[in-house]
Amino acid sequence: MRDEILLSISDLCKSYLDAGSKKDGVMALDGITLDVRRGETLAIIGESGAGKSTLLRLMAALERPDSGKILFQGKDLCTMRREELRRERREFQMIFQNSSASLDPLMSVERIIREPLEIHNEDAEGKRLSRKAMNETASALMAKVGLSPDMRKRRPKELSGGERQRVAIARAIALGPKLILADEPLSSLDVPVQAQILNLLLTLKREMDLTLVMITHNLGIIRAFASRVLVLYRGRMVELVSAERFGENAHPYTRSLILADNATMDESDSDCKPGCPFACHCPGCDERCKRECPPFSEIENDHMASCWHMM
Ligand SMILES: Nc1ncnc2c1ncn2[C@@H]1O[C@H](COP(=O)(O)OP(=O)(O)O)[C@@H](O)[C@H]1O
């Protein structure tokens, strides 16, 4: 079913205390409302500091929001008891930009991949596993992500960046998740390796019926592979659009990202309260934009944006 909803997020807010000043915290996310559809590839873009990683961490229940709801298959992750969350976690897994930071440097490749199986003591089908079966499953996972068996005993630092990312992916799919949350999974890799890892992710997505949410700054990837694109600016949603329409009749901020050919530009400085957060940088800004923040509203089918001039 195409439009079945896997993850339903409503009015999510998250702030961090600003260690540098006594002011109120930094509003990392401000009123995010979004459905992730089963089977889609949702790309998230926005300049650095926009809140992309925070949103992914909240989706993965690695952190709790200040307010708002995150329903995964109808169940609220924010209020779930620890034990239940632990069980639910096998369904959604994160992949990070820098897998050397997320992989235990002292563990062998085999051990890293086997660990989630050990923790849950069952495989993707929920079958109890003997030690031997876990090793076999780990070997099968290595083959699945294109790692040769002779890498079993290596440590992460004895692998290339691409190989490490394959290990991280094997670990992420070990328990048969439904949702993969990837935070710039290709950014630290050389260009030819990026293509290999992207192809791997897309093959696995197809074979395992995964839903993929991916932060990326590569507009080519978005055009070729995403189903929808979410554009964040200073913790808010400024545009959510189908990938086919991405760039057409785009929000002025999205246009600036496209012009820079880099969907994670450096953070811009000034804020424009109480108006549209992008007003100070927007070529089309008028008095109303400076005065009132535009609501995030439907522009056309499968296209939402927050801009007075697009309504
Ligand atoms: N653990 C944290 N402690 C304090 N501030 C944080 C933390 N994580 C993120 N932030 C702040 O929240 C905002 C959004 O950060 P982040 O989600 O990392 O943005 P992005 O991934 O889009 O670059 C930034 O202003 C950042 O400084």
Ligand SMILES: [Mg+2]
């Ligand atoms: Mg980030």
